[in-house]
Amino acid sequence: MENKEQRPLFLGFSSQKGGVGKSTLAEIVSSILYYEQGINLFVMDCDLSQDSFYKLREREKSIVQESEELSKSMQEYFHHLGKKAYRIYKSAPKEAVRTARSKIDGISNEKYQLVIFDFPGHAGTTELMELSLQMDYILSPIEADIQSLVSCLAYAKTITEIGVSMSDSRIKDIILFWNKVDRRVRNIIIDEYTKLIHEYELTLLPGYVYATHRFSHELSTYGLRGVFRSTYQPPARGLRMGTGLDELVNEIIQRLKLKTKTENGND
Secondary structure, eight states: OOOTTTSOEEEEEOOSSTTSSHHHHHHHHHHIIIIITOOOEEEEEOOTTTOHHHHHHHHHHHHHHHOHHHHHHHHHHHHHHTSOOOOEEEOOGGGHHHHHHHHHHHOTTOOOSEEEEEOOSSOOHHHHHHHHTTOSEEEEEEOSOHHHHHHHHHHHHHHHHHHHHOTTOOOOEEEEEEEEEOTTSOOHHHHHHHHHHHHTTOEEEEEEEEOOGGGGOOHHHHHHHHOOSOSSSOOOHHHHTTSSHHHHHHHHHHHHTOOOTTTTTOO
16 A cells, blocks of 8 residues: 555656657756755656657766766766766656656665656557556646647646546646747737636646757756756756746745755755
8 A cells, every 4th residue: 555645746747749848848847856956856757759858868877978077077066966866767658657666665765755757748648648647746838839739738628627536546736837938929829828728727837938949958068067958967047047947946846845955954
């Protein structure tokens, strides 16, 4: 029997449409939560068609191993941090929750607050629904494209309705947020669909995550100081200014009631 008081929360990053920035945001948010906020977590990469989360870690590992300077810098960074990089596991969607539970049970010296699931980008409807209902929360980025919005809102409504009706469902909420917003223009689609989302009584976070080329900056091309998308460290605070990322992370911490390192007395 699962101990509900001690079990970590399951947080899925999911979207019905590819290309909305789901995996990139999962990678960046995981690193901010773990390295900066002190929230102990591990990641399940369930997108076997791409393995973008897992492959990012493998690319970074290879780059660090090949560079003596980077290797030394990373050793100093983790020594100062006082812990290792968070773990990333691959799993098929149908086995993801079972695999996560086995990792939780198998690493007895770790107390996890959170398990982050990077959902498949192109999963079948049944597969996606089954995995969704096993999450505590789902974060679902949406962007100002009508075709994408129709699909994403249908998914959110279905999960909400099924989750409420099923007594054994784990899902508490699916949380939508606007991503890839162009700050240079007033977007009528965002205004109109924000009203519609509220009419549907779905959860929509305030604020936006803004479009910027920085989100794609990796260790291989931008080095330690310029890296934004990484499984080894969070993007520097200066690089995050104006992106909406810190506001997103703060909302996640508050809504999921996560205990940060300050609250844990470890700061």
